[in-house]
Amino acid sequence: MIRLLCLVGLLVVLLASPAAAHDVKAGSDLRIAQTIAGAELTLVIKATTRVPGPLRVEVIGFPSAPTLDLRLRSVTDGRVVTGTVAPGRPAQLRVEETGPHELTVGAGGESAVIPFRVLVDRGSGWEFLIYGGLFVAGLLLVGGLLTGAFNRRGRSAFVVTAVAAAGLAVAALIVILDPWLPARSPDGAEPRPTDSVIGRPYVQRVVTMVPAAPAAGEEFVARVELFDGSTGRPVDDLTIHHEAMAHLVVTSEDGRYFRHVHPLRTAPGRLEVRLRADRPGRYLTYVELERTDSGGQLLTGSFTVTGSAKPTASSDPALQDAAATGTVTVTPAAPQAGRAATVEVATSGTPRPWLGMAGHLIVRGADGEFLGHVHEMGTPGSRLRFTFSFPAPGRYLAWAQYATDRGITTVPFTVEVPR
Amino acid sequence: MKQVKGLRLLILGGLVAVVAAAFVIARTSGPDPVTTTGTRYAVTVTADRSAVDIRVDRGEADTVIVAAVMTTMGHAVPEVTARKAAPGHFVAEGDLFLMNGAWELSVRLAGRSGEETLTLNTLVTD
Numbered sequence: 001m002i003r004l005l006c007l008v009g010l011l012v013v014l015l016a017s018p019a020a021a022h023d024v025k026a027g028s029d030l031r032i033a034q035t036i037a038g039a040e041l042t043l044v045i046k047a048t049t050r051v052p053g054p055l056r057v058e059v060i061g062f063p064s065a066p067t068l069d070l071r072l073r074s075v076t077d078g079r080v081v082t083g084t085v086a087p088g089r090p091a092q093l094r095v096e097e098t099g100p101h102e103l104t105v106g107a108g109g110e111s112a113v114i115p116f117r118v119l120v121d122r123g124s125g126w127e128f129l130i131y132g133g134l135f136v137a138g139l140l141l142v143g144g145l146l147t148g149a150f151n152r153r154g155r156s157a158f159v160v161t162a163v164a165a166a167g168l169a170v171a172a173l174i175v176i177l178d179p180w181l182p183a184r185s186p187d188g189a190e191p192r193p194t195d196s197v198i199g200r201p202y203v204q205r206v207v208t209m210v211p212a213a214p215a216a217g218e219e220f221v222a223r224v225e226l227f228d229g230s231t232g233r234p235v236d237d238l239t240i241h242h243e244a245m246a247h248l249v250v251t252s253e254d255g256r257y258f259r260h261v262h263p264l265r266t267a268p269g270r271l272e273v274r275l276r277a278d279r280p281g282r283y284l285t286y287v288e289l290e291r292t293d294s295g296g297q298l299l300t301g302s303f304t305v306t307g308s309a310k311p312t313a314s315s316d317p318a319l320q321d322a323a324a325t326g327t328v329t330v331t332p333a334a335p336q337a338g339r340a341a342t343v344e345v346a347t348s349g350t351p352r353p354w355l356g357m358a359g360h361l362i363v364r365g366a367d368g369e370f371l372g373h374v375h376e377m378g379t380p381g382s383r384l385r386f387t388f389s390f391p392a393p394g395r396y397l398a399w400a401q402y403a404t405d406r407g408i409t410t411v412p413f414t415v416e417v418p419r
Numbered sequence: 420m421k422q423v424k425g426l427r428l429l430i431l432g433g434l435v436a437v438v439a440a441a442f443v444i445a446r447t448s449g450p451d452p453v454t455t456t457g458t459r460y461a462v463t464v465t466a467d468r469s470a471v472d473i474r475v476d477r478g479e480a481d482t483v484i485v486a487a488v489m490t491t492m493g494h495a496v497p498e499v500t501a502r503k504a505a506p507g508h509f510v511a512e513g514d515l516f517l518m519n520g521a522w523e524l525s526v527r528l529a530g531r532s533g534e535e536t537l538t539l540n541t542l543v544t545d
Contacts, residue, residue: 074456075455075456076454076455076456077454077456077461078456078457078458078461078477100455190521190540191451191453191521191540191541191542192521192540192542193519193520193521193542198491198492199491200490200491200493201493228488228490228493229493230492230493230494230495231488231493231494231495232495233488233495236538237490268538293491
């Protein structure tokens with residue numbers, strides 16, 4: 001009997017559907033970083049447990065955020081509600097049903113359309129077996145008592161006891177196996193098969209600037225259009241990856257210009273962000289994103305800024321060696337290629353979480369062929385510690401980033417990895 | 420002794436039957452209608468392996484063209500023009516789906532209400 005039970009348990013475990021890696025589930029907030037109207041902010045769509053019911057939207061500025069106009073539209077029935085949100089002033093919108101929705105966020109003449117699903121958990125679906133088993137057992141135990149009292153023959157009492165025991169055993173078995181049993185998808189979830197996740201094709205990108213050759217000192221739009229590598233159709237199934245639909249890193253070839261921004265989804269498969277560069281020259285772009293049910297991808301591109309340099313008071317300084325910064329320590333001082341090195345950054349102020357982490361380290365090869373993005377893993381105090389293996393000898397440009405109440409601090413430095 | 424053996428068998432049989440039945444029920448799902456609303460049209464789409472049924476809930480459409488993509492596999496199939504079965508009711512037939520699974524449907528509608536493409540996800544089973 002024990003063998004048979006083990007076999008049943010094993011079958012259930014093997015056939016159960018795996019958890020989707022990047023679904024937004026009921027009970028968890030949706031946090032999306034956006035660069036809009038010159039501000040870096042995180043939009044928080046709070047989890048809702050009741051539909052119809054309220055949907056709360058908050059915004060966190062780094063360090064500040066403008067008032068955002070919100071327009072929530074149900075893709076199912078087209079119902080629209082509007083509101084505004086600002087830091088410390090959350091918006092209370094209302095959802096009438098579960099399923100796909102679009103939240104349009106507007107500020108300063110820019111807008112983003114954020115698709116998301118409102119999900120409400122329906123429970124495991126196995127509860128009826130637990131409660132059913134207990135109900136049958138309870139009912140039959142009473143019946144057993146009555147049978148025992150009025151019937152002297154043991155046969156009926158035996159059957160009643162046996163069925164009651166079976167009910168209890170089913171309830172207990174389901175309670176034990178519950179973590180491995182296939183869960184019912186929540187209300188409003190995307191229709192999808194319950195079998196294993198197989199990933200999605202790679203993304204092809206087209207990076208364009210509007211205008212095509214931006215002039216130094218003038219604002220331009222960096223536009224990234226995403227296409228499916230297999231079908232050629234726009235890719236519009238980006239999952240939230242480190243609290244953003246996409247992370248765009250733009251650096252000048254010499255590394256003095258560095259921006260880590262979070263473009264706005266302006267149309268299916270299209271991401272845009274406004275930028276400004278002070279100096280002419282070639283700039284490199286890196287887009288970090290992740291499709292639903294897939295791993296992360298890095299898409300690269302480049303563009304040229306024309307005209308003559310328009311230095312401003314906040315022009316970016318030249319990068320210096322880590323040791324010369326006074327705030328960055330690399331251990332060992334001359335890292336070996338392929339071996340883990342530790343990069344420690346002394347922070348100014350207490351870091352607060354940004355993009356889900358206390359700190360970020362972006363490392364670029366001097367020629368731009370390599371880009372790495374490392375996370376701080378929870379060092380106590382006012383230091384950030386990163387562990388990173390520089391892949392090959394050479395010169396690397398690096399930018400450590402963290403957020404405090406004063407906004408986002410970027411610490412640029414270089415690391416030389418000897419041969 | 421015989422009674423104890425019978426009790427064991429009864430419990431075991433009950434357990435296996437209930438768990439197996441519940442497991443089969445939990446994993447079985449059929450095509451569900453999906454309603455999507457755009458700015459000009461609203462449609463309710465029911466897709467199975469052989470046909471896609473499109474009911475235009477809002478807007479006046481003369482032609483409806485369906486394109487199907489299996490996003491996970493990167494499969495795309497030729498567009499199919501849906502047959503007008505009744506006013507506001509269209510049926511697309513043909514080899515739209517190569518296999519069972521999650522498909523993304525792009526429904527392009529044109530008519531007095533203008534032109535619009537609505538995209539929705541559906542689960543196709545036999």
